[in-house]
Amino acid sequence: MSARHPVRVEDRLRFDSIIDARSPAEYALDHIPGAINCPVLNDEERAIVGTLYKQVGAFEARRVGGAMVAANLAQHLRTHFADRPERWRPLVYCWRGGMRSGAMVNWMRLVGWDAQQLAGGYKSWRRHVIARLTEHAPQLQLRVLCGATGSAKTRVLQALAAQGQQVLDLEGFARHRGSVLGAWPGVAQPSQTGFETQIVDALDRLDTQRPIYIEAESARIGRLNVPQPLVQRLRASPCIEICADTDTRLAYLLRDYANLADDPALLAQQLGTLKELHGRQVIAQWQAWAQARELAPLFAQLMALHYDPLYERSQSRNLYRWEQRQSVQAHDLSDAAISALAQTIAALPDPVAASADDSPSP
Template identity: 65%
Template sequence: MSHKPTTVNELGEFTVLIDARSPAEYALDHIPGAINCPVLDDEERRIVGTTYVQVSAFEARKIGGAMVARNIARHLDGLFHDKPKEWRPLVYCWRGGMRSGSFVNWLRLVGWDAQQLKGGYKAWRAHVIEQIEQRAPQLQLRVLCGPTGSAKTRVLQALATEGEQVLDLEELAAHRGSVLGAMPGRPQPSQKGFETQLMHRLTSLDPARRVWVEAESRRIGRITVPEPLLQRLRESPVVEIAASPAARLDYLLRDYAWLGDDPQGLADKLGTLRELLPKEVLAQWQAWALEGALPLLFEALMAQHYDPLYARSQGRHLAGLPAAQRLQCEDLSDAGIQALARRIASLP
């Protein structure tokens, strides 16, 4: 049972991945599939750090050592009490230092073939960045564009049911990419968490087959699309959904109906546009929001905000837009979206 440095390329050789960092660090981002078994919780980590700065490294290690021992004992008594001798855990902390090292030593004393991830989470983070940089330029992207209300996200989902490869960036970012784009009940991940999910998705795609993706700006809510992927998206061939205004409005009223459940929240969201709109226009839109007059509000948003924004941004950012294949569409019902997806999937 050798004790050797383990790299991110060997993750699949272990029974379980153990993230020994604090819960807050784990929540920010972690290796997919890892379980959080902190050797210091958030408050303990704060106490040790403060002691290190204000007293001494020795006192910090003395206090921290007792905390680490108690927490490891708790994990041994609880989550690990029934693990067989053949169980092989891989443990990591921030940079492969004392937290994961202490954990591994105790697990090995028990008799398990525990190993420590060389470089810790920082090594994983470098791996994520490297993989995105390598894989994004290889993607055979086909970009779906169209003004707000063209059901692009739903079309992506329908394309997946037709056997096409899709990359749904808004699903990964938990945001629809507009002023009203926050998803109810789904906070956005951290930037690092988004990039980990993105890398995981990229590794599942076949680079020899086309991948459908929605046209996105540099930011999706507070998430930034990594530059290698953004550049690949902007230089790729484009398919434009040319849906009628009536079909788009009908779709928006169905897809964003939940906004009517919180009139004040909707009015507050619209307030973020105050720098872009005349005061009287914003006041009218917020009044419609408070009244629940969504048809009037959404129609005005399309005509006076989203469509002009689309006209300005897409031509600047999508090199393939002048040569785009345009598909007319008068029906964005569920059946209409599925039919549109079939038309797109049949394109050469």
Template identity: 65%
Template sequence: MSHKPTTVAELGEFTVLIDVRSPAEFALDHIPGAINCPVLDDEERRVVGTTYVQVSAFEARKIGGAMVARNIARHLDEQFRDKPRDWRPLVYCWRGGMRSGSFVNWLRLVGWDAQQLKGGYKAWRAHVIEQIAQRAPALDLRVLCGPTGSAKTRVLQALAAQGEQVLDLEDLAAHRGSVLGAVPGRPQPSQKAFETQLAHRLAALDPARRVWVEAESRRIGRITVPEPLLQRLRESPVVEIAAPPDARLAYLLRDYAWLGDDRPALADKLDGLRELLPRDVLAQWREWALAGALAPLFEALMARHYDPLYARSQGRHLAGLPNAHRVASDDLSDAGIQSLAGHIASLP
């Protein structure tokens, strides 16, 4: 039972991944599948850090050592008491230092073949960045575009259900990519957590098959699309959904009906457009929002904001747009979306 630093490439050889960082660090991002067993909680980590800065490293280690010992004992008693002798955990902290080293030492004293991740979370983070940089440029992307209300997200979902490979960036970012794009009940992840999930998704894709993705700007809410993927997206072939305004409006009224449930919040979202619209136009839109009048509001948003924005941005950023396959549909009902996805999937 040798004790050697373990690399990211060996993650799959272990029974469990144990992240011993504080809950706040774990919530920001972590290796997929890891469990959080902090050796210092958020407050304890603050106390130790303050002591290190204001008193001395020795006093910080003395205080922290007692905290770490108590927490490790609690984890051993509450979470690992039933683990068999062949249980094999891999432990990591921020950079493969004292926190994970202490945990590994205690687990090995018990008799388990516990190992420490070399470089800790920082090594994982470097791996994520490297994987995105390597895999994104090799993707055989097909970019789905169309003005707001063209049901692009639902078409992506329908394509996935029909067996096509799909990369749903808005789902990973928990945002629909517009001023009204926040997803109810789903706060956006951190940038690091988004990139971890993106790398995980890219690893699951077959590079020999095409991958459908929605046209995105550089930012999805507060998430930034990594440059290697953004560049690949912008240079890839394009399929454009062409749907008339009345079909798009009907779709938006169904897909965003939940916005009428909190009218003051909807009105506040519109304030994000204050630099782009005349004051009287924004006042009228806020009035519609507060009254729950979604039809005139969405119609005006399409005509005055979304469609002009689409015309400016897509032509500037999508190199393949002049040669795009244009797929027309005047039916964006559930059945119409299924039919549209089938047509798109049949394209060469």
């Protein structure tokens, strides 16, 4: 590929490696999937060069920064790139496709590798992500899994994936279960841009002409926003409701959320955020149960007073095809039963085809 023709994001898979030349902090926030981080300036060096540029001038920033870049490139040549063959073809990017990636590409070409620079850098990747979400979300053949809290929707989604069905696991990408108690223990959520990158990367691997199972979600998962084109497609898609009785759901919750008893103080603090909805007296009782690690009565009341009423209000309001939903019964939510439930869901008649068959003849 000639250097006279700008390399686009769509060309990235033609290369042997994708190299992110930005700082580790920039890379941690978001990066092109599969890219390795080989910074030409680390976080501290980038801050020093930026300060020099503002306080002294561009020349001094380039002089000091150039020495840092040269040292870092030499280190990469001795380590990360030491075993690369002569015909290795890397694609390099930085923030805008400017000096940082340009410096790395120039040195690589001096060595003899056919290195190329991504036109527009990381910013072109962000434009690609936004375009993919805007253009392709309306075409997705989504099947939306619904069910009251404790109906094992996420586990069913995982079972569907294990059985070869296409799934889009938004809570997995967000590292959050989507409820007030949904934070993953000891795991931080990704950045908003990183979340969106994971979604687009997953969509790029799916066949948009086949059904894609997804869990019913609100517009926010923890502190992250689900991209609006995907929210709108989800709300307009066919629904499948998992129906389980209260005892079955409570037994499942006590297994799946058992980790909440590990930190009673944190659990009590999280429950405090519901004070405006349920009042001081109710929350005080819930916090007392949390402190005593008595999850059974706590979860039973959370279901009865908080989650179930919220579910009843939100489904018909947010899911436009709720009245036409398909339903499956779940009398058991053990691992084996969840696997069987996933098979039942996958075998349901295609609601889109059924809707077309029921439409009046012209």
